Amino acid sequence: MSGKERLIYLPLGGAGEIGMNAYVYGYGAPGKERLILVDIGVTFPDMDTTPGVDLIYADIAWLEERRDRLEAIFITHAHEDHVGALGLAWGRLGAPVYARPFTANHAARKMEERGQDPEQVTVVDRWPYRVEAGPFEVAFLPVSHSIPESSSMVIDCPAGRIVHTGDFKLDLTPLVGEPFDRALWAEVAKPGIKVLTCDSTNVFSPHPGRSEATLGPAIRQLVERAPAMVVATTFASNIARVRTLAEAGRDAGRSVCLMGRAMRRMIEAGVESGVLTDFPTTISPEQAADIPRENLMLIVTGSQGERRAASAQLSRGKYMGLDLKEGDLFLFSSKTIPGNERDVLRIVNAFSEMGVDVVDDSADLYHVSGHANRPDLSQIHQLMKPEVVVPMHGEHRHLREHVKLAEENGLPAVLAPNGTMLDLTGKTPKVAEHVEAGRTYLDGKAQIGALDGVVRDRIRMALNGHLTVSVMLDEDDEPLGEPWVDLMGLPETVPGGAALSELLEQALDRFLSRADDKVLTDDDLLEKDLRIIARRTAENEIGKRPEVKVVISRLA
């Protein structure tokens, strides 16, 4: 290994949030490193901070500027926060994409959806198969998670071996996909691990994780005992869970119907790629409508309360010819992700109004997490014995706690949030540089930066309302008629009962009738003054300062 070359690590997304994963590794002379990207996922917008936005992914400007040095993109697994931005970002990066079959099926679809060539996605085999990417050799090491075919990346370069876990848990009986194989991991660890870049999601969960296989009996019992229709929701990508639910339905003598596009597509992808076999026969919603409720089980999308998903549609009434009735059972075989509580509870209460019994996972019977808990992380630390642990896939609090845990386990660890470029070459990792790390919004068809001000203006309009002020000026710059206003998102009447628009128009007219030539001839000045008058009047009358657009129409 030349002393002049270095190994760098740069998280652009995922290290500071749970979502929009994007991790860069590089090897070479400083500033000339050859690069690879592991995962390129999305995160989802919310009304508080990103109203109107469709999807969010990491700001990849740093990587785009160095696209000539990018050797390859690797996708660890098919969750949206790992592959969801592939099609959006690919045109800006243009490197070959590698993934295992089930994951590649999704990656190719992500490419197609955004008008990119799905053939850029190469299907690869699992470890010990290796992809050469410049100075790197990369292998897909099977690991268990809540979606089939999840893989850790074994990344070899002249500086040593990196294991980038991706999302994982230590499940010996995951039902679909590969179990965690301790012997295989030990084999990988044998030559010595330089860096363990490691999932941090569940670092605060104190008990060892439970296997997917532990859920079957409780779910079966619940479905068997239900007196009428059973509807269950879970993440569509958790194919093992969907199969467990479907089998519980079938074993209870129920016809099983999958509802929601993602649910049907995931099962299809599972069958096509060979990871899913012997899934129970399903029926269509049309067929389901003719079957007695007590012989029916629906498995539906929308475990997080998503407004357009099947669960939310059913909570509002009939959906695809089916509806829930008093005595039916609705099962959340899922955990509510922080931030989604209100959406989920809205659905639960709507079902309650219908007389439907809702069962969730508060008793820890019907869901297990897909991530390694604290003791499981310690197991991996001890098994891999890396020179350094780099926590990833977590909010700042998770990364920080994971550093502490690694140190408790006797391993050096370094906290590197998004934008922190680490030089991992020597014995001790150093921060090499801080890179601007932000977010890119997909907004309709446009991609906008988080700091462009577009979303800030939307939030302001939502909080303050909007006011259009219109004035006309003649050839001599004299007001022509009176100014008028249009309100949007503002109360029509003020507390005393008068019309807000009239009060505003009076105030603006008073100002205009007294304004001198200096103001009337200067659009910028006139606009500024009219805005001030309008906001001040609104504040006095209704206690709000609206966003104001001034339209000046001049004959001159």
Added chain:
Amino acid sequence: MSGKERLIYLPLGGAGEIGMNAYVYGYGAPGKERLILVDIGVTFPDMDTTPGVDLIYADIAWLEERRDRLEAIFITHAHEDHVGALGLAWGRLGAPVYARPFTANHAARKMEERGQDPEQVTVVDRWPYRVEAGPFEVAFLPVSHSIPESSSMVIDCPAGRIVHTGDFKLDLTPLVGEPFDRALWAEVAKPGIKVLTCDSTNVFSPHPGRSEATLGPAIRQLVERAPAMVVATTFASNIARVRTLAEAGRDAGRSVCLMGRAMRRMIEAGVESGVLTDFPTTISPEQAADIPRENLMLIVTGSQGERRAASAQLSRGKYMGLDLKEGDLFLFSSKTIPGNERDVLRIVNAFSEMGVDVVDDSADLYHVSGHANRPDLSQIHQLMKPEVVVPMHGEHRHLREHVKLAEENGLPAVLAPNGTMLDLTGKTPKVAEHVEAGRTYLDGKAQIGALDGVVRDRIRMALNGHLTVSVMLDEDDEPLGEPWVDLMGLPETVPGGAALSELLEQALDRFLSRADDKVLTDDDLLEKDLRIIARRTAENEIGKRPEVKVVISRLA
């Protein structure tokens, strides 16, 4: 009791949500009942459904129309969701207000804040003292909760005795305020209870509730062992908790500083009204700045992550001369209310970035709920043995579950969400009527209805952006110059790179130059067509359909 008279119950708020409590009871000939109101609280807005709104309370139009029949308003306790709307609503209702001293202190302030006469609030004594209010006699029965002086209402009328629990728990050692007194409750129950209107908040919590007094040792240990500054947050109104925290600080040799207006005001009100004695000496933030961190404990507002509260201010940097540093400890002696998770986690992660250790209640050590859990509710059912249980104070799912629980306990129960008027006169409660039950928003200084469309327009602007289209027409109704657009909350450039405003202006100009007289002379038609063109063009170019305001300036 005349067969022609009836006892009615009508929840206007609180039965279908946790918040904005407002319960009406009436007795008399149908349509001529004399009325009382128990509680008039607020609920808090959120960006998803009520952007820009300041406070929300129950739509009291029904009661306002019958204000000549309203005898009195009773406030059970000083939580915002029970007293917060008193000042807002009082001008519309105008009835005498009754509360116990600490609660009355807050009620009077709520009146003053909204320009109402605080003298309308009468301070009353606890049971067996009774207030006469038309056909009702009402007494304040002490009960434990997470604020001092919480009371259940014992409401006697010719139809029998109602116990309206308000918020409560069965705490024998609440530290501040009165313990739950089983003998007293048994005495109240002795003549027989017709109706138990009962808190439902914790009906899903399976274990018996824990006393406030159980927290002291764990909190003390945590504070003692902390190596640097300790900052703790809880609801300011939980005076017992604030005192426990302050005592833990004092006992560990720390100076105690209260931060946040609500925190200081609550302690003052507690002392003034006599419910709080022997609170440790506190120092001001200015004094605190001079004290070594390891000898300091701050008790601050903002347990729910509220943006303007002290905890959020401290998470953003220096606040009132104090800031957190690496090694400090921040304690959430509280539970996150569903919907506030994101705000709370934002603060936790900000502290994590500062190197502050955050401790929350995930280990069940540092917080207890103020509401009766499922077994506690059963105890009350059995103690009171009412003819009917009417669950209140809960989302629909809580009310429904509470009905089931009462039935399990052998008691009839009836689910009456907001707007359901029950006739409770006979042996079996009947639904007498459905009343329009909605929400009123305080928006700046204005009060607006939830269905006025104001907030809907704000949400649309937030999701879709806003576009102003301006055109001028001369005396002959011919376009004068070209139309122009102004964007707000919309991307400036389209995916191809062109300016969105130019593309819109071109499209609008093309339309205008071809428009015939029929369109050009008709403002409504012209506005409609321009809006369609603008939205269609925006949708094609950026995939969004903005809200459009068309400004037509005519010389004619």
